[in-house]
Amino acid sequence: MSVSATESTASTGYAESAIRVLKGLEPVRQRPGMYTRTDSPLHIVQEVIDNAADEALAGHARRIRVTRHADGSVSVEDDGRGIPHGLHPEEQAPVLELVFTRLHAGGKFDKGKGGAYSFSGGLHGVGVSVTNALASRLEVESHRDGHVARIAFADGEVAEPLTRRPLQPGERRQGTTVRVWPDARYFDSVELPMAELTHLLRSKAVLLPGVTVTLTDEKTRQTQSWQFKGGLRDYLQQTLAAEPLIPLFEGEGYAPAGDDSFAEGEGAAWVVAFTEDGPLLRESYVNLIPTPAGGTHDSGLREGLFQAVRSFIELHALLPKGVKLLPEDVFARASYVLSAKVLDPQFQGQIKERLNSRDALRLVASFVRPALELWLHQHVEHGKRLAELVIRTAQSRQKAAQKVEKRKSSGVAVLPGKLTDCESRDLARNELFLVEGDSAGGSAKMGRDKTFQAVLPLRGKILNTWEVEPQRLFANQEVHDIAVAIGVDPHRRGDAVDLSGLRYGKICILSDADVDGAHIQVLLLTLFFRHFPALIEAGHVFVARPPLYRVDVPARGKKPAGKFYALDDGELTAILDKCAQDGVPREKCQISRFKGLGEMSAEQLWDTTLNPDTRRLLPVTLGDGDAAATVRCFDQLMGKGEAAARRELLERYGDAVDVDV
Template sequence: MAAKPTPATVPEYSENSIRVLKGLEPVKQRPGMYTRTDNPLHILQEVLDNAADEALAGHGKKIKVTLHADGSVSIDDDGRGIPFGLHPEENAPVIELVFTRLHAGGKFDKGKGGAYSFSGGLHGVGVSVTNALSQRMEVTSHREGQVARLVFAGGDVVEPLSLRPQAEGDRRQGTSVRAWPDASYFESSALPMGELTHLLRSKAVLMPGVSVTLINEKTRDTQTWQYKGGLRDYLMQTLVTDPVIPLFEGEGFADSQNDSFAEGEGAAWCVAFTEEGAPVRESYVNLIPTSAGGTHESGLRDGLFQAVKSFIELHSLLPKGVKLMPEDVFARASYVLSAKVLDPQFQGQIKERLNSRDAVRLVSGFVRPALELWLNQHVEYGKKLAELAIKAAQTRQKAGQKVEKRKGSGVAVLPGKLTDCESRDTAYNEVFLVEGDSAGGSAKMGRDKENQAVLPLRGKVLNTWEVERDRLFANNEIHDISVAIGVDPHGPHDAPDLSGLRYGKVCILSDADVDGSHIQVLLLTLFFRHFPKLIEAGHVYVARPPLFRVDVPARGKKPASKLYALDEGELAAILDKCAKEGVARDKCQISRFKGLGEMNAEQLWETTLNPDTRRLMPVQLGDLDFAATEGLITQLMGKGEAAARRALMELHGDSVELDI
């Protein structure tokens, strides 16, 4: 028998084991949480974004980036200069706080006392990360006739703030930051020049009239970008092939009378439609490049699609049997999109994707009427564009029909309670397995009938962990699920025929409460045990409906809004954010959904079914392999496993919150 480990070999876990990281320590310990660590470009972009925010606010016309021979980089602007007086609460110079404290900045209070209405900076984390990951950093601020200078090393102040009056005749205003990135934090210390020039050029595009200059001391090259024609000039220079019709450009911003959006929110865009070649697609939010897209791009797609669809319907151009999808219009679109959002929500600190739900309506609401008007003023161009979209739809439908023929004639009769979708494009189609008939009713009314099907399930599904495969179909619910998705039950080592699969996404949709979780577990058990290849191929998803709705009254420039939270944690975050914006907790009306059946069709669409705003989680094997996962589920779902379940409960019982 193996000897028990002596206490000396077991790591001690006590009060002394807990470390609280202070100041900029968290950034140095885990730089990947705050920035991209493949090269230092992103930490320099943080400084550049601050200079761009000054220009965006109308306080600067020039930005200069210098690559010095010693590997350092300087960024100079002619904005207002960072304030260097003492902070009223922190008793330290403001300029020092900006570079040494996480979550200190001038971009939190939008529309009431903050320094910026629109900005790319959100978290007050940016330049403090640049400072933490630089060996040395020199900051100079020219403001109100004085010059302030500060020097940091590894995030710490090494030369405290010094002030001197500006030289006579020197009327300069603005900020100059010179940083020496610390190579030990990055995979490569070399800056990707292609990415850097693209970034600088795009800043110039998005701010017509502002000049952006890059000086390279090693090669003695100087480049300056200034675009008087903005997005149109830029897109025409970037396109590889000629567009089929002239460029469609426009902009729309909310005014003070707008009920839904704050004054100044909106977008500018330029779109080109080409027949071949890879499309050029660039989007920005408050001048921040969103390389992974997001909800503003979804809004552009929706606006273009709705406008083209209504033009086609108005002129009766759609051939019989052809169904138009958003992708048919969007696939051949190249565009530059620049959105202005008052308080944008990004995915992660490096802001590559916009998550703000309202941005879909914001952008679509301006793009759709503008394109409808333009197409009806230029009917010939409209017909050319319609032809391009219809051709794409026909090609897509033909590809879908090829799969249809392979299914043979012995197709099982689809279950009567399945409300099917119209499209036959498997990759695009989704089926929602919905708990209960009342929720099924809301889902049927709220879904997009083009590609979303609904199969309501009555009551709890059978626990199928120990059911023999050939006895499965004795249960009506499971029979209906199998026939609806078009795949027969199979084992982990079988090679099932997936060509009959009728939906690319099989989504489990149950209430956000304990019963809903139980139904979710029973369905996941069914798929893992009897349809494992569907999980392996990435076809199974869990839809996450919200548990709470928060009605927030109007505040400052922001109109009244409805926000949704998945759980208590998100609810707390929403209420904290409202408190920061000056809305008291008791002014926010919180309602809890008892179940999906309580939501009306519009709410269910907006929160759970709409691809642009929903949370849909793919089901995958986690850290454990198939066999280990199988062992764990046996403990949870097996009939003779009560003792193992009890042991699990004793082990993890205190980490479970009871929801009564």
């Protein structure tokens, strides 16, 4: 007996009334880990500190004071302009209230067109509102325009409405004070990690020369204060554990008005030390925000250092025969502090641990390389000492790679003719791209870095190998070529597998960003999951994500014309929305859709998909499900006898999928 759709949904409790809409700050309290770190309240306090630092960066504050109170609360005080406390012209609510209760409200969106901040760490507009959402109580005082405004919140809601009074004689005329009581329900521990907080505040003082940063701990009755007039250089010199091999290399560079590539004021300041031994110090910041996971600005520093040192070594003919330099040879013994200024930084995640802005690599490298080249030519003896260190590092790396190759060189099969191999034999560095089609393979061969990236073009769609016996695999030429190129024999889950013959640390599936490309991805994933499972378990298989769209955006305000790439329609919409915020209507943005990888130039393919510093590469894992669940899924999708199950799947979910065919 059949059951109607209405009866079915009613029985499961899934009806219109089951859809819940989260409002205000409720999404943050439901999933705090999506917005902040939940091991301690440090990050929600840092959001308040960052706002104070942004005032100093804009030149309006000279003092930041942080206090850990005896009751566990934390207050942050600055002498900046004070948060506006009048009514918002559109929302008709006090701005001071909106900033702390709306996820996307702030003064840092309109950059470069008369906004409140030209450069700031704020990006997402969810900063201090997250602090408020995860606090049992939060109090704000703003000194501005001859008045003091005060408002208090409890559990993210207004507890004491906004009040204003005239300034009293002797009161400071401007500035903001925020006091927050973190809610223990949302954190593993409500204790602030004082060592991390101290390091954060000290770094703010380093990056803001002349600004005084103070930390007071009422529990221990201790006060620390920092002011670094020498900036980055003083900080690195005081922190380095070993004596530098050559004098510190420091510099800065910022784009002038009218620059063709970057907005006025974008650039970086840096100081670099090379040591022969001892621990390294590596810290980077974007608009004063620490980026402990690095990002494209770190990659730009590495690229600039490498190009300059390689140029010096080649000019003076210092490189021994048979030695090939790589960026990591120059970077291996480098300690640095890097402070980048980026007009519209794109971070990975709300906690901003890594910078993703593609242009930041070119930005930093364009200033570092000429500065270091000039410095090395002015200090030739120092340059030669650095060259000796770099060459020794390269020789050690090559010797280590040769030892590994010698151990695994027995019985090597003849490599397929269409494989364009790489020069390196360093397994940890080498990458193989399995590319859809000869046309895309040609672009990949021209765009790749031939030192460590190999390309194997595949003609059309490979065989569905889900139900193919291992002894019949090599009857298919494409599968044969893949197996021989990889250097590992087919096997099944649970077999004792010898991976000593593996030739590449990363095996990357690179197909078009369309339906056919997705089908090829599935066929290759089927091959690896069924016949090379040890490669997936060991983390050697990846999926490259090329863009589907390119958006050419004209100049807007301080921002020069630029090119942006989108993986899908969602990212395209986000780019166009951001352009609209910057005053560029959709019709002025030129949108190009890539019909396939073959349409991309070698340079575009490198920038978006091959360059390790700017690409998006997804590791292939079993995910949350176990191996048995994955096998069942593949059975349903790839099994010859599962046509009925696939049809049922399509009938059930087909109307929910927007397919571009």
